Amino acid sequence: MVPLLPTIHDPSALRRLDREQLKQLADEVRACVLHNVAKTGGHLSSNLGTVELTVALHHVFNTPEDRLVWDVGHQTYPHKILTGRRERMPSLRQLGGLSGFPQRGESEYDTFGTAHSSTSISAALGMAMAAKQKGEDRHAVAIIGDGALTAGMAFEALNNAGVYDCRLLVILNDNDMSISPPVGALNRYLAQLMSGNFYAAAKDVGKRMLRNAPPLFQLAKRLEEHAKGMVVPATLFEQFGFNYVGPIDGHDLDSLIPTLENIKHLPGPQFLHVVTKKGQGYKLAEADPVAYHGPGKFDPLIGLVKPATAPKTTFTQVFGQWLCDMAAKDQRLVGITPAMREGSGLVEFEQRFPERYYDVGIAEQHAVTFAAGLACEGLKPVVAIYSTFLQRAYDQLIHDVAIQNLPVVFALDRAGLVGADGATHAGAYDIPFVRCIPNMSMACPADEAECRQLLTTAYAQDHPVAVRYPRGAGVGTQPATTLEPLPFGKGEVRREGARIAILAFGTLLYPALAAGAALDATVVNMRWAKPLDTALLREMAATHEAIVTVEEGAVMGGAGSAVAEALNAAGITLPVLQLGLPDRFIEHGDPAKLLAGVGLDAPGIERAIAERFGKPAQIAVSAGKTRAGAL
Ligand SMILES: Cc1ncc(C[n+]2csc(CCOP(=O)(O)OP(=O)(O)O)c2C)c(N)n1
Numbered sequence: 328m329v330p331l332l333p334t335i336h337d338p339s340a341l342r343r344l345d346r347e348q349l350k351q352l353a354d355e356v357r358a359c360v361l362h363n364v365a366k367t368g369g370h371l372s373s374n375l376g377t378v379e380l381t382v383a384l385h386h387v388f389n390t391p392e393d394r395l396v397w398d399v400g401h402q403t404y405p406h407k408i409l410t411g412r413r414e415r416m417p418s419l420r421q422l423g424g425l426s427g428f429p430q431r432g433e434s435e436y437d438t439f440g441t442a443h444s445s446t447s448i449s450a451a452l453g454m455a456m457a458a459k460q461k462g463e464d465r466h467a468v469a470i471i472g473d474g475a476l477t478a479g480m481a482f483e484a485l486n487n488a489g490v491y492d493c494r495l496l497v498i499l500n501d502n503d504m505s506i507s508p509p510v511g512a513l514n515r516y517l518a519q520l521m522s523g524n525f526y527a528a529a530k531d532v533g534k535r536m537l538r539n540a541p542p543l544f545q546l547a548k549r550l551e552e553h554a555k556g557m558v559v560p561a562t563l564f565e566q567f568g569f570n571y572v573g574p575i576d577g578h579d580l581d582s583l584i585p586t587l588e589n590i591k592h593l594p595g596p597q598f599l600h601v602v603t604k605k606g607q608g609y610k611l612a613e614a615d616p617v618a619y620h621g622p623g624k625f626d627p628l629i630g631l632v633k634p635a636t637a638p639k640t641t642f643t644q645v646f647g648q649w650l651c652d653m654a655a656k657d658q659r660l661v662g663i664t665p666a667m668r669e670g671s672g673l674v675e676f677e678q679r680f681p682e683r684y685y686d687v688g689i690a691e692q693h694a695v696t697f698a699a700g701l702a703c704e705g706l707k708p709v710v711a712i713y714s715t716f717l718q719r720a721y722d723q724l725i726h727d728v729a730i731q732n733l734p735v736v737f738a739l740d741r742a743g744l745v746g747a748d749g750a751t752h753a754g755a756y757d758i759p760f761v762r763c764i765p766n767m768s769m770a771c772p773a774d775e776a777e778c779r780q781l782l783t784t785a786y787a788q789d790h791p792v793a794v795r796y797p798r799g800a801g802v803g804t805q806p807a808t809t810l811e812p813l814p815f816g817k818g819e820v821r822r823e824g825a826r827i828a829i830l831a832f833g834t835l836l837y838p839a840l841a842a843g844a845a846l847d848a849t850v851v852n853m854r855w856a857k858p859l860d861t862a863l864l865r866e867m868a869a870t871h872e873a874i875v876t877v878e879e880g881a882v883m884g885g886a887g888s889a890v891a892e893a894l895n896a897a898g899i900t901l902p903v904l905q906l907g908l909p910d911r912f913i914e915h916g917d918p919a920k921l922l923a924g925v926g927l928d929a930p931g932i933e934r935a936i937a938e939r940f941g942k943p944a945q946i947a948v949s950a951g952k953t954r955a956g957a958l
Contacts, residue, residue, distance in 0.1 A: 422916030474505030489568025573600025647672030712753025
C-alpha cells in the first residue's frame with residue numbers, strides 16, 4: 328500500500344480522499360503520533376484517541392476557514408500532523424520546536440491558543456458570533472473532553488450559547504477519562520447516556536439512517552425515535568438549547584463523517600456526543616491510559632519501563648509524603664485536588680485516607696471555595712494545586728479564603744518554569760499575586776527538606792498560607808521523617824561575604840550560593856516572600872553596600888519588589904538588583920536551558936551582579952560610586 332500521509336501537506340488534500348483512503352490515512356497518523364511521542368515524550372493517550380475525529384473534522388469542514396477550537400489542546404498532535412507540521416513533529420515541546428498545544432502563532436489552523444482547560448466553547452462561541460456579526464458564512468467547532476466539561480466555565484458557555492442562533496458545533500469527546508478516572512455527577516450522567524441498549528441502538532440507527540440522510544429526514548427520524556423511546560428523553564444538552572446528536576463511535580469514520588456532514592447543515596447550536604477510547608490502537612496505552620497520558624521517551628515495542636536506578640525524590644513526592652504523615656497525625660486534615668491526583672502527588676493519600684480525599688474535577692474555583700467551607704467548620708484543608716491553575720481561582724482566594732482569614736494551606740506545585748509544557752503552564756505569577764492579598768503568607772522552600780518543614784509551618788498557622796515549590800527534584804536534601812516546623816517568617820544567612828548581600832527566595836538559593844562564592848557575597852535564604860523577614864533585611868542593609876534578590880518568578884511585583892518596598896518604607900537607600908523572570912512569556916524547552924536563557928543559573932546570576940556592581944575587587948574601589956550611580 329502506498330503511504331498517503333507524506334502526500335498530505337494541508338487538509339485540502341485529505342478532503343479529496345475517499346472513505347477507504349481516509350481509514351488508511353488515520354492508521355498512518357496514529358503510527359506517526361506513536362513514533363514521534365515515543366522519541367520526544369508528550370501527551371500520548373489523548374492523541375491516539377482523537378485520530379479519526381481529527382481526520383473526519385478536516386475532511387468535512389473547510390479548515391482553516393471553518394474554525395476548530397480544541398479544548399486543553401493536548402490532543403492536537405494528529406491535527407498538527409495533518410496541517411503541515413508533520414516534519415516538525417520531532418521538535419515537539421523542545422526549545423524552538425513545535426508547542427505541545429495549539430498556538431495561533433504556529434499555524435493558521437490553530438485558531439485559539441490553549442492548554443488550560445474548558446475554554447473551547449466560549450472561544451468558539453465568540454468566533455461563531457463574530458462570523459454572524461460580520462456576515463461570514465463559516466462554522467465554529469469546539470472539541471471538548473468529558474474531563475474538561477466538568478469545569479464551570481464550560482457550562483457558563485453552554486448556558487450562553489444555547490440562546491443564540493449561531494453556527495456553533497460542540498463535540499463532546501467522551502473517553503470516560505480525565506487524566507485519572509473522571510469524577511462527579513456529570514460523569515454518571517454521561518455513562519447513563521451510553522448505557523445498555525441505548526448506545527447500541529443509537530449506534531446502529533445512526534449508521535443506518537444518518538448516512539446520506541437529508542437533514543429534515545434525519546430530524547423527523549429522531550423525533551420518531553424519541554416517540555419510540557429509543558433516544559434518551561431530552562438530554563441535559565437539549566435543555567441547554569442545543570440539538571443533541573449521539574452518542575456515536577468516534578473511531579468509526581463511517582459514523583463520524585456522515586454524521587458531521589449532516590450536522591453541518593442543521594441550524595442553531597449543535598451538540599455531538601462522540602465516544603472514543605484513550606490510547607486507541609496502542610495496546611499498552613489502552614490498558615493504562617493514566618501512565619500513558621504524558622509519558623517521557625520510551626520504546627514503543629517495550630513500553631514504559633522503570634528506571635534501573637531510583638530517580639531523585641521530587642518536590643511533589645515530598646509533598647505527598649508530608650500530606651500522609653500530617654493526615655496520620657491530625658484527623659482534621661483533608662486533601663483536595665482539582666483533577667490532578669497523580670501530578671500533585673495524592674495517589675497514596677487517596678489510598679490511605681479515602682474519606683478525607685476530594686478530587687473535585689477540573690474545577691479550581693470550586694476547589695478553593697470548597698476548602699473555605701471546610702475550614703469554616705474547623706477542618707484543615709490542604710489544596711494541592713499547580714501554581715498556574717490557581718490563577719483560575721484568584722477571586723476565590725481573595726473573597727472566600729483571605730477576607731475571611733480561613734486557615735487553608737495551598738500547596739503550589741510547578742512553581743517557576745515548567746519546561747516542555749511552556750508558557751501556559753509556567754508558575755511565574757504566584758508570588759506577585761499572592762503576596763498582595765492581606766492575611767495571606769507565602770513560603771518558598773529552597774530544597775526538599777525545607778519544603779517539608781515549611782509545609783508543617785504553614786499547616787500550623789491560623790491564616791491562609793501558600794507554599795510554592797518547583798516541578799521535579801531539587802538539590803537532593805533528605806527530608807526529615809518528623810514534622811518539625813521552621814520559625815514563621817524567618818530567613819537564615821547561608822554564606823557570610825562582603826559588600827553584597829544576595830537574598831534568595833526558593834530553589835535558586837543554590838545557584839545564588841555558587842554566584843555568592845565566586846563574588847564573595849553574603850547569601851541569605853529568605854524562605855518567606857511574605858511575611859518578609861524585615862529584621863534580617865535591615866541587618867543586611869546595614870552591613871552591605873548593595874542588595875541582590877533572586878527568585879524563579881515574575882520579577883515585576885515579586886519577592887524582590889517586596890524587598891525594595893520594605894527598604895523604601897524603612898527609608899533605607901541602597902542599590903537593589905532584582906533578578907527573576909522577565910516581562911515576557913517563556914516558551915517551552917529544557918528547564919535548565921530556559922533558566923540559563925533568562926540568566927537565572929549560577930553563571931547568569933554572577934554575571935548580572937558583576938555587570939551591575941563590578942567584580943569583587945572593583946566593588947571595593949567603586950562602592951561609593953556604585954551606590955550613587957545606581958540610585
Ligand atoms: C484549568 C486546568 N486544570 C487542569 C488541567 C490539567 N489537565 C490537562 S488534561 C486534563 C484532563 C482532561 O480530560 P479530558 O478533557 O477528558 O481529555 P482527555 O485527556 O481525556 O482526552 C487535565 C486535568 C488543565 N489543563 N487546565
